[in-house]
Amino acid sequence: MRHPLLAVALVAAALAPPAAAQGRSAADGIAEYRKMLADGNPAELFEAKGEALWKQKRGPKNASLERCDLGQGPGVVKGAFVTLPRWFADTQRVQDLESRLLTCIETLQGIPAADIAKTSFGRGEQANMEALVAWISAESRGMRFDLPQSHPQEREMYQLGKRAFFFRGGSHDFSCASCHGEDGKRIRLQDLPDLRSNPGDGIGFAAWPAYRVSSGELWGMQRRLNDCYRQQRFPFPGYASDVTVALGVYMGVNAKGAESIAPSIKR
Amino acid sequence: MQTIPLTLARRAALPAALVAALVAAGCGTSPPSSAALDARAAEMMKTSFRDEGIAKVDRLNQDLANQACSAAQGADLAPELAKRIEAENMKTVKAPSDGRYLGDFKRGETIAQSGRGMTWTDKSAAPAANGGNCYNCHQLSKAEISYGTIGPSLYQYGKLRGVTDPASPASRAIVEYTWGKLYNTRAYSACSNMPRFGHMGLLDEQQLRDLMALLLDPRSPVNQ
Numbered sequence: 262m263r264h265p266l267l268a269v270a271l272v273a274a275a276l277a278p279p280a281a282a283q284g285r286s287a288a289d290g291i292a293e294y295r296k297m298l299a300d301g302n303p304a305e306l307f308e309a310k311g312e313a314l315w316k317q318k319r320g321p322k323n324a325s326l327e328r329c330d331l332g333q334g335p336g337v338v339k340g341a342f343v344t345l346p347r348w349f350a351d352t353q354r355v356q357d358l359e360s361r362l363l364t365c366i367e368t369l370q371g372i373p374a375a376d377i378a379k380t381s382f383g384r385g386e387q388a389n390m391e392a393l394v395a396w397i398s399a400e401s402r403g404m405r406f407d408l409p410q411s412h413p414q415e416r417e418m419y420q421l422g423k424r425a426f427f428f429r430g431g432s433h434d435f436s437c438a439s440c441h442g443e444d445g446k447r448i449r450l451q452d453l454p455d456l457r458s459n460p461g462d463g464i465g466f467a468a469w470p471a472y473r474v475s476s477g478e479l480w481g482m483q484r485r486l487n488d489c490y491r492q493q494r495f496p497f498p499g500y501a502s503d504v505t506v507a508l509g510v511y512m513g514v515n516a517k518g519a520e521s522i523a524p525s526i527k528r
Numbered sequence: 529m530q531t532i533p534l535t536l537a538r539r540a541a542l543p544a545a546l547v548a549a550l551v552a553a554g555c556g557t558s559p560p561s562s563a564a565l566d567a568r569a570a571e572m573m574k575t576s577f578r579d580e581g582i583a584k585v586d587r588l589n590q591d592l593a594n595q596a597c598s599a600a601q602g603a604d605l606a607p608e609l610a611k612r613i614e615a616e617n618m619k620t621v622k623a624p625s626d627g628r629y630l631g632d633f634k635r636g637e638t639i640a641q642s643g644r645g646m647t648w649t650d651k652s653a654a655p656a657a658n659g660g661n662c663y664n665c666h667q668l669s670k671a672e673i674s675y676g677t678i679g680p681s682l683y684q685y686g687k688l689r690g691v692t693d694p695a696s697p698a699s700r701a702i703v704e705y706t707w708g709k710l711y712n713t714r715a716y717s718a719c720s721n722m723p724r725f726g727h728m729g730l731l732d733e734q735q736l737r738d739l740m741a742l743l744l745d746p747r748s749p750v751n752q
Binding site for chain 1: 573649
């Protein structure tokens, strides 16, 4: 699917009148390419699978996820995504969408969270996870991020996330801020969102989960952060580990007011 | 794989009597101090990562520079601290063993184009497997339009600095500076965003020589 789409975009770009091409930045061209792709975002297939999974009785307890509390009360999905990560009374922890789903799947369905966390991205229960985050995030599409910061642990996680964001290490001395700590920068031709503040509607934190055209996969925020750390030349962050949740709080609170377009489509 | 946040779990498990005592003492309402948050963040980093392939958790051990630049969160360091970091890093710079600073600019271009190496999906940490990532952040030759902007443009790097013969005594200072900058950028700028290619063993001497040629050889595409 992805190669024909790319071909269409490239042909369209080649056919564009020279006058229009002049003065247009590469970024404009890429934005146009993304817009064309978005007309048929394959994330929809993952959304449909996720909705079915939510309602399906599964696991040793043969139960659905329809009683899962994502922060808005048991079973309420609409609007939940744009308030995560947040603190949950039952676990006494701040949880992002994926760590919260681990709790729900373990308690309601009896599938051990640790087993899911150990599974490689895109395989088995992790593939189910990606479908679930596609659907749950889609249920908040067009809504604006508004993470709660009323609980002390939510405020603490913001501070810890900020420290993680600026933490330099690895073979290349990189931190998250190396790429995302200044406005208007890019790597090669890829524009980089400045994640120290709200980078705008549908940009940065407000664009994930997303369908990756280059790999034909649906990536949740956990997988996005995992690949950031890979490229940062860091060791491997545990799935739903504290550092990933803390970074979610830092980016999510900074993105307050940004419109979520998730699941979006990326190159 | 780490799924339970140890620090939070431990705090949640504080005996009720102790919690009551803390609350009575006023500790329950005041937010943790900056130093306490620093300690918790350090603990969080330690418990959140694991080894994978060549990327081991010892990569999280910070030297003075990484500690100080992380804590500054993008702000300038105190001048004395910056000077100390720069002096310490300057001591690590090793001149080329045979005294030759410039290699082949064509090979340099290939190294500059490559962004590979040192991730947990790379098999080997040997310099031969690594690229310089240069175009990710810098403009270099005019022909390559796909360049990043995190670092300054290096187009005509040698030409703009008046280097017509890199072997001449007149070019000596800029040649040595450029070698030092590639070898360990923090010798000149304490919190530079650039990797320390020589100091951290990312590129070997010959690769550094080739990048030197890309930047300084008058025939290099960078200097056209």
